């Protein structure tokens with residue numbers, strides 16, 4: 001029997017290197033880690049190549065998953081490879097032709113499972129998908145919660161930066177409200193990310209109060 005059979009792809013962990021005995025493993029060294037991250041960024045960039053964000057400048061969509069991964073590292077101080085790779089891939093299945101099988105084969109089972117947790121079922125109506133995000137948030141794994149928080153932080157900052165084409169003030173208001181419910185289901189996950197989100201909401205509340213014609217306190 002051939003002892004050099006490769007590890008079955010189903011449990012293959014791309015963040016470890018399997019020794020020639022097929023039993024011992026070691027974690028990727030720096031070169032291998034950088035290579036994996038760039039392979040992932042390249043994969044996501046190709047998958048999202050025809051998509052744009054909804055702002056007037058039509059920012060390339062890939063800015064979003066890269067920005068989410070960057071928030072996790074720079075602000076969340078998360079350096080776990082599976083979380084970062086899953087963040088880079090988090091919208092590929094939901095928004096492109098990418099399949100979970102493809103992700104599992106290239107980036108392993110753990111990454112694939114995290115991406116599954118943060119992927120909406122597009123066969124469901126939008127309202128139900130939004131409701132499910134609120135319901136499912138507390139049930140998510142720690143890594144999926146981290147990505148959810150960073151994703152919402154990116155989107156809310158983006159909303160503060162530029163209003164998406166065709167969005168009314170009511171729609172923006174609803175988005176803030178809905179995001180808050182999802183975020184509240186992911187509490188006690190990362191202090192820095194939650195603090196940044198709280199600051200955005202505090203600013204939003206004071207802006208709303210400022211702009212309110214009746215000048216009544218929103219907190220009363």
Ligand SMILES: [Mn+2]
Nearest residue numbers: 064090091151
């Ligand atoms: Mn996203």
